Amino acid sequence: MRPSPASELRCPQCRAVFRGADVLTAPSPFDPDSELRACPQCRQCEEPLRLLCDAPDCHREAGCGWPSPKGYRWTCWQHQEA
Numbered sequence: 001m002r003p004s005p006a007s008e009l010r011c012p013q014c015r016a017v018f019r020g021a022d023v024l025t026a027p028s029p030f031d032p033d034s035e036l037r038a039c040p041q042c043r044q045c046e047e048p049l050r051l052l053c054d055a056p057d058c059h060r061e062a063g064c065g066w067p068s069p070k071g072y073r074w075t076c077w078q079h080q081e082a
């Protein structure tokens with residue numbers, strides 16, 4: 001899962017919420033094809049950052065990605081449209 005610059009994420013460690021554009025990234029030393037993502041506030045990367053629902057004003061964690069007519073979306077179960 002690669003967050004888009006506009007998507008919102010939350011750090012499980014310090015609970016900071018920030019945009020995908022602000023995430024710190026570095027090439028993974030374990031796998032050259034993937035990258036590490038770290039919280040811009042506490043700089044931890046041990047626990048994966050949580051992607052938040054992309055519905056406006058919803059700060060639940062996104063549970064699933066699904067294709068919508070306007071493009072791919074990540075939402076919580078409540079904002080998922082079948």
Ligand SMILES: [Zn+2]
Pocket residue numbers: 011012013014015016039040041042043044
């Ligand atoms: Zn953090």
Ligand SMILES: [Zn+2]
Pocket residue numbers: 053054055058059060075076077078079
């Ligand atoms: Zn939601």
